[in-house]
Amino acid sequence: MTTTAxxxxxxxxxxxxxxxxxxxxxxxxxxxxxxxxxxxPGFVAEVGWDPASLTLSxxxxxxxxxxxxxxxxxxxxxxxGRERVCWSCRRRLTEHGLGELDIxxxxxxxxxxRGPGRCVVAGCARDWxxxxxxxxxxxxxxxxxxxxxxxxxxxxxCVEPLAPLDPCDVVACPRxxxxxxxxxxxxxxxxxxxxxxxxDPGLDEARWRRVEPPIARGGEVILRGLxxxxxxxxxxxxxxxxxxxxxxxxxxxxxxxxDDLRRQQVATIAxxxxxxxxxxxxxxxxxxxxxxxxxxxxxxxxxxxxxEWDLVVFGHRGTVDFTKISQVWLRETAKRWAADDLPKxxxxxxxxxxxxxxxxxxVGALVRLSQSLRMRTDRGECPAALGRADMEAFxxxxxxxxxxxQITGDARIRICREVRHLLAQxxxxxxxxxxxxAGGLGEDFAIHLADxxxxxxxxxxxxxxxxxxxxxxxxxxxxxxxxxxxxxVELAIDTGRRPEEIATLAWDCLARDADGxxxxxxxxxKANRAQRRLPISENTTKAILxxxxxxxxxFPGTPIAELKLLPTDRRNPTGRRAITAFSFGFAHRTxxxxxxxxxxxxxxxxxxxxxxxxAYRHTYAQRHADAGVGIDVLRELMDHRKLxxxxxxYNVGEKRxxxxxxxxxxxxxxxxxxxxxxxxxxxxxxxxxxxxxGQVAVPFGVCAEPSNVKAGGTACxxxxxxxxxxxxxxxxxYLPDLQTYLDDLLRSRERILAATTxxxxxxxxxxxxxxxxxITRIRRLISRITGDLDQLTDDERxxxxxxxxxxxxxxTTMLGMPRIRPHLTDLHPEHTA
Numbered sequence: 113m114t115t116t117a118x119x120x121x122x123x124x125x126x127x128x129x130x131x132x133x134x135x136x137x138x139x140x141x142x143x144x145x146x147x148x149x150x151x152x153p154g155f156v157a158e159v160g161w162d163p164a165s166l167t168l169s170x171x172x173x174x175x176x177x178x179x180x181x182x183x184x185x186x187x188x189x190x191x192x193g194r195e196r197v198c199w200s201c202r203r204r205l206t207e208h209g210l211g212e213l214d215i216x217x218x219x220x221x222x223x224x225x226r227g228p229g230r231c232v233v234a235g236c237a238r239d240w241x242x243x244x245x246x247x248x249x250x251x252x253x254x255x256x257x258x259x260x261x262x263x264x265x266x267x268x269x270c271v272e273p274l275a276p277l278d279p280c281d282v283v284a285c286p287r288x289x290x291x292x293x294x295x296x297x298x299x300x301x302x303x304x305x306x307x308x309x310x311x312d313p314g315l316d317e318a319r320w321r322r323v324e325p326p327i328a329r330g331g332e333v334i335l336r337g338l339x340x341x342x343x344x345x346x347x348x349x350x351x352x353x354x355x356x357x358x359x360x361x362x363x364x365x366x367x368x369x370x371d372d373l374r375r376q377q378v379a380t381i382a383x384x385x386x387x388x389x390x391x392x393x394x395x396x397x398x399x400x401x402x403x404x405x406x407x408x409x410x411x412x413x414x415x416x417x418x419x420e421w422d423l424v425v426f427g428h429r430g431t432v433d434f435t436k437i438s439q440v441w442l443r444e445t446a447k448r449w450a451a452d453d454l455p456k457x458x459x460x461x462x463x464x465x466x467x468x469x470x471x472x473x474x475v476g477a478l479v480r481l482s483q484s485l486r487m488r489t490d491r492g493e494c495p496a497a498l499g500r501a502d503m504e505a506f507x508x509x510x511x512x513x514x515x516x517x518q519i520t521g522d523a524r525i526r527i528c529r530e531v532r533h534l535l536a537q538x539x540x541x542x543x544x545x546x547x548x549x550a551g552g553l554g555e556d557f558a559i560h561l562a563d564x565x566x567x568x569x570x571x572x573x574x575x576x577x578x579x580x581x582x583x584x585x586x587x588x589x590x591x592x593x594x595x596x597x598x599x600x601v602e603l604a605i606d607t608g609r610r611p612e613e614i615a616t617l618a619w620d621c622l623a624r625d626a627d628g629x630x631x632x633x634x635x636x637x638k639a640n641r642a643q644r645r646l647p648i649s650e651n652t653t654k655a656i657l658x659x660x661x662x663x664x665x666x667f668p669g670t671p672i673a674e675l676k677l678l679p680t681d682r683r684n685p686t687g688r689r690a691i692t693a694f695s696f697g698f699a700h701r702t703x704x705x706x707x708x709x710x711x712x713x714x715x716x717x718x719x720x721x722x723x724x725x726x727a728y729r730h731t732y733a734q735r736h737a738d739a740g741v742g743i744d745v746l747r748e749l750m751d752h753r754k755l756x757x758x759x760x761x762y763n764v765g766e767k768r769x770x771x772x773x774x775x776x777x778x779x780x781x782x783x784x785x786x787x788x789x790x791x792x793x794x795x796x797x798x799x800x801x802x803x804x805x806g807q808v809a810v811p812f813g814v815c816a817e818p819s820n821v822k823a824g825g826t827a828c829x830x831x832x833x834x835x836x837x838x839x840x841x842x843x844x845x846y847l848p849d850l851q852t853y854l855d856d857l858l859r860s861r862e863r864i865l866a867a868t869t870x871x872x873x874x875x876x877x878x879x880x881x882x883x884x885x886x887i888t889r890i891r892r893l894i895s896r897i898t899g900d901l902d903q904l905t906d907d908e909r910x911x912x913x914x915x916x917x918x919x920x921x922x923x924t925t926m927l928g929m930p931r932i933r934p935h936l937t938d939l940h941p942e943h944t945a
Contacts, residue, residue, distance in 0.1 A: 135164045144343075158170075159174070190331065249291065285327065286326065352404035353401065381405050410425045419433070419435045420435065423467075428467040437479055446534070450475070480506075485506075522567075532560075581723070596678045597700075608733065617634055619677050620675075621633050630652070632656075646749065660677065676688065835893075854894065
């Protein structure tokens with residue numbers, strides 16, 4: 113999750129904005145005052161901050177500052193344990209002879225007083241001993257001597273209010289001393305001190321007073337005993353944790369953290385050392401508060417001077433470490449380049465961007481270069497002494513690392529490209545001029561284009577999933593753990609959008625076009641193209657509508673414009689945060705791994721590692737390509753800028769075409785109508801190759817005449833009399849073309865017979881007249897093809913028709929003939945046409 117650094121107020125306004133954090137009696141140094149200035153008064157009021165007592169008292173129902181409250185009516189004490197009954201109410205149950213099932217019969221408990229309770233004697237300013245007694249030590253002793261009940265004691269004439277005692281000498285304690293006659297501690301700390309001294313006779317009492325925690329009370333976190341800077345850091349970190357991260361914080365963890373800070377006597381939260389035995393939740397709290405406190409006063413100007421950058425200050429995520437670049441000149445040029453490059457990177461609010469990752473990759477490439485330069489006698493510290501030989505040594509080192517398996521071939525190519533880019537940029541920025549950070553660096557210390565290894569050409573195997581695998585996946589959609597995850601997977605299958613585009617869909621992502629058809633409105637984050645519109649089916653529309661209803665019922669108080677269609681269940685009390693592409697992919701992988709084994713149509717087990725979210729995008733493209741969608745239309749559906757990009761998402765059906773050829777070849781005929789390869793079940797590889805290079809397409813069939821094949825079908829020695837040539841072959845896929853050709857022959861004959869002698873000469877009429885032999889030959893071919901087709905079973909006929917459709921679709925696409933695509937239908941794999 114991306115966090116944002118706070119903007120520090122001008123120093124002139126600092127003193128005007130600290131009264132809501134510290135009382136006027138507190139002395140603040142400049143850092144503490146600046147931190148206090150960026151704390152929102154609304155936040156400290158929300159969490160119950162008291163500037164005078166330095167006590168945090170969040171309300172019991174706070175959505176992020178979590179405290180488990182006793183379930184007895186009227187009791188606001190903290191309750192630990194599964195029963196959610198505090199120790200005081202347990203005692204009350206015992207006193208009334210009740211069990212835990214009789215909690216409803218307990219009398220309503222009065223609302224507790226804030227801070228140590230005051231003595232119930234009217235006007236008395238001293239603390240009571242306990243809530244049970246209700247009296248201070250002086251009045252409790254007087255009542256014991258008078259032997260009176262509490263009601264009688266309160267109206268007794270000798271009972272007078274007492275002046276307050278001095279405060280307890282424990283720095284963090286807000287209570288009064290037990291008495292002023294030599295006692296310097298409150299009741300509880302007096303007992304604690306005796307116990308501590310018994311265990312350690314040499315106890316340093318002065319230090320004990322500074323580090324001893326206050327007496328814990330449910331619903332309160334006391335920050336007394338911490339320096340003003342530490343207090344401001346804790347409050348700033350807590351504010352950002354609640355408002356930016358939206359993370360729940362346990363009151364017990366926050367209290368324990370403040371006790372540790374007090375015990376370690378650190379000056380800033382950055383100096384705090386987390387104990388190894390602390391759980392992950394506590395460590396996360398400490399690290400989060402420290403990070404936000406550091407960022408509160410950080411600026412890009414102050415950050416660029418460091419060797420370790422917090423990229424949050426620049427609007428990105430993560431950190432970048434320059435310390436592994438040992439050469440000073442190279443490290444400084446890397447920092448100058450990074451400072452120049454970061455503002456050019458795209459920033460997206462509340463989402464992860466690649467800006468920080470790109471900077472870390474480039475710095476990592478320079479770390480490799482730095483390691484190579486350290487092999488020189490001067491360790492590469494003098495840029496003017498570097499030349500081509502040093503760059504060749506670096507390139508050789510990369511080749512060795514690849515050969516030994518320490519880096520991959522892709523990593524080697526990437527490092528070469530990034531170092532080449534960086535060296536070109538620092539020269540363009542003038543950093544190699546005399547007096548600059550890399551002053552004197554020679555022009556020959558560079559990586560040329562020829563030095564970058566050639567990237568291997570990727571294979572042509574598609575990443576799309578077979579239809580039978582898609583059907584099996586859709587049959588297990590009910591096993592997805594949450595409605596949000598199921599909707600996300602369905603949208604990925606139906607729409608072919610990228611995982612990030614699915615995850616970040618807004619609640620109102622559904623719209624209608626002018627014809628009333630549903631469209632999906634999404635943002636193409638990769639290409640930075642917002643509000644893209646994709647036609648979707650009605651089944652997909654229904655899935656979105658159901659999800660919208662569920663989200664609205666879950667977050668009724670959030671404005672629709674701020675809701676997400678797929679809200680995350682972590683750190684998201686208002687529904688404004690969407691699931692991330694990472695969590696979407698992780699949940700999808702878990703679901704796929706739990707599905708029973710999947711098998712192809714051949715009965716072979718399918719590799720589940722190929723089922724990734726991006727495979728649905730490739731499947732979407734292949735599905736539309738197989739349906740005859742033109743590449744220009746498919747480019748728009750995939751939201752690509754270039755046709756070359758779209759072509760990489762699908763194959764022109766080589767495997768599918770081969771399967772179709774295998775089926776259709778069993779129904780192949782020569783010019784006499786004789787069946788060829790009657791017993792063949794599949795073509796040999798050599799026959800497939802011959803089909804590609806040893807023949808050429810002609811009307812309603814193929815031609816294998818060598819001279820015509822060599823000329824690409826434009827040099828037939830027999831003037832294209834295919835029906836009378838032994839080089840001609842046809843199959844069932846050309847049946848529509850043959851029938852069309854026969855109709856054309858019959859129409860032409862009737863037209864010529866009806867022509868008068870004045871319209872055309874006899875010799876021309878004779879030449880133009882279709883011969884009876886050709887008409888008879890074409891009729892015989894059609895009859896033989898349809899006769900064999902009638903002999904097939906319904907299942908075999910369906911397979912042949914599917915294969916014919918695949919071949920004719922490919923044939924049209926390869927010839928580049930324009931087509932008009934019909935209206936989009938529901939392409940969800942689990943729905944049949």
